[in-house]
Amino acid sequence: MKIAVTGLNNIDNPGPGVPVIRGLKDSGNFDGSIIGLVYDSLEPGMYMDNVSDRNYLIPYPSNGLEVLYSRLEYINEIEHIDVLIPTLDSELYGFTKLAPKLEELGIKTFLPTTDNLNMRAKDKLFDFCEANEIRSPKNILATSIQDLYTIPSEFNYPVAVKGIFYDAYICNNFDEAKTAFHKISHKWGLPIIIQEFVKGDEYNVCALGDGSGETIGAVAMKKLYITDKGKGWAGISVKDETLINLSNKIMKALKWKSGSELEFVKEKNSNQYYLLEINPRFPAWVYLSVAAGQNLPYALYQLALGKKVEKFEDYEVGKIFIRYSWDLITDIKKFEEVAIKGELVNKPL
Amino acid sequence: MTAFSIPSNLAVSENGFLFVPTTGETFTLNKIGISIFKLIQKGADSDEIIDALSEEYDVDKINLEKDFTDFINQLKHHNLIEEK
Numbered sequence: 001m002k003i004a005v006t007g008l009n010n011i012d013n014p015g016p017g018v019p020v021i022r023g024l025k026d027s028g029n030f031d032g033s034i035i036g037l038v039y040d041s042l043e044p045g046m047y048m049d050n051v052s053d054r055n056y057l058i059p060y061p062s063n064g065l066e067v068l069y070s071r072l073e074y075i076n077e078i079e080h081i082d083v084l085i086p087t088l089d090s091e092l093y094g095f096t097k098l099a100p101k102l103e104e105l106g107i108k109t110f111l112p113t114t115d116n117l118n119m120r121a122k123d124k125l126f127d128f129c130e131a132n133e134i135r136s137p138k139n140i141l142a143t144s145i146q147d148l149y150t151i152p153s154e155f156n157y158p159v160a161v162k163g164i165f166y167d168a169y170i171c172n173n174f175d176e177a178k179t180a181f182h183k184i185s186h187k188w189g190l191p192i193i194i195q196e197f198v199k200g201d202e203y204n205v206c207a208l209g210d211g212s213g214e215t216i217g218a219v220a221m222k223k224l225y226i227t228d229k230g231k232g233w234a235g236i237s238v239k240d241e242t243l244i245n246l247s248n249k250i251m252k253a254l255k256w257k258s259g260s261e262l263e264f265v266k267e268k269n270s271n272q273y274y275l276l277e278i279n280p281r282f283p284a285w286v287y288l289s290v291a292a293g294q295n296l297p298y299a300l301y302q303l304a305l306g307k308k309v310e311k312f313e314d315y316e317v318g319k320i321f322i323r324y325s326w327d328l329i330t331d332i333k334k335f336e337e338v339a340i341k342g343e344l345v346n347k348p349l
Numbered sequence: 350m351t352a353f354s355i356p357s358n359l360a361v362s363e364n365g366f367l368f369v370p371t372t373g374e375t376f377t378l379n380k381i382g383i384s385i386f387k388l389i390q391k392g393a394d395s396d397e398i399i400d401a402l403s404e405e406y407d408v409d410k411i412n413l414e415k416d417f418t419d420f421i422n423q424l425k426h427h428n429l430i431e432e433k
Contacts, residue, residue, distance in 0.1 A: 201372065222373030238372060240371040317370040318368055
């Protein structure tokens with residue numbers, strides 16, 4: 001078996017590729033090869049030991065689907081990929097559209113539908129929540145600075161200013177909101193989401209849906225340490241039936257197919273959970289789910305192969321992940337291989 | 350006299366490390382805190398705990414009661430005990 005995985009960018013805002021691969025390898029049932037699909041010649045995952053066997057540069061989604069497809073076709077001629085697991089938000093629309101053509105090449109995927117992706121999109125999330133009686137912070141969509149003037153009448157500062165795909169800033173006044181608007185719109189485009197700030201502790205759930213409304217598994221985590229970029233650098237598995245039931249309800253309403261990360265905040269006074277975001281892929285901390293007893297990446301791989309997967313009923317609480325940085329030393333020969341050929345072989349065919 | 354109970358899901362270690370599995374919160378008790386928590390676990394009420402502590406420590410009862418009440422209020426604030 002050969003599994004291609006993206007998101008090997010194990011940087012300070014890491015992609016989920018490496019932990020997904022760790023999960024596959026830890027299952028004890030996988031003796032195939034891992035093909036890393038990378039966007040940059042310095043994605044750390046491809047240089048790490050025992051992560052990927054061979055790696056190929058692929059074009060950014062902004063280059064168009066045809067370019068991506070022809071690159072994948074080329075890679076597939078060499079590798080004969082069985083399953084492809086994309087793990088990054090920005091590439092999912094593209095891979096979802098390509099899925100039928102990939103299937104013709106013999107490459108299986110287990111991806112959300114375009115409807116799935118649209119329903120949970122940051123600019124549509126509030127409507128989805130309202131329709132399904134799920135608490136969510138109020139938001140407005142800003143397409144110009146002018147829209148920011150409506151903030152005080154809609155809800156008070158502080159507010160969360162968010163990009164359509166990435167980036168979020170907590171802003172305490174109009175000036176901060178304006179700066180955040182410019183920063184995010186310059187990088188990620190419009191609209192910008194202005195979200196009511198709900199005070200409380202954040203909880204995230206890593207979940208896998210089978211596409212019929214069933215949740216195959218779900219593990220909740222509380223961040224213990226957050227970087228200045230707002231990323232969890234340490235977290236602990238927790239279990240609150242209310243939170244897990246709410247996650248199951250969301251997966252059911254979406255008929256979610258694939259991995260996901262549900263982000264909640266537990267409002268300080270009411271102790272009610274508010275849904276902040278649904279990320280359409282496994283989080284970078286997905287390996288905690290494996291450690292807690294739910295190997296969700298391996299379950300997704302099995303689902304992609306069309307196998308029946310039993311639902312996980314439980315997991316261990318009190319498991320902690322702590323990320324760390326490590327200066328990996330490699331040789332310029334390897335870098336040259338990627339830069340010149342767009343390929344890096346760790347283990348030959 | 351007040352009786353207390355400890356939430357069934359609270360994980361308590363011998364070293365006085367408390368972990369709330371639903372919220373991920375952790376707490377550390379000092380030596381006296383551990384003694385009080387163990388007495389609560391055994392089902393002792395407030396009077397019994399105060400009596401036991403005054404036997405164990407050289408402290409006047411008024412201060413002991415004050416500190417005990419403060420500690421109990423903290424435990425209640427963090428939902429680590431419930432009053433029966």
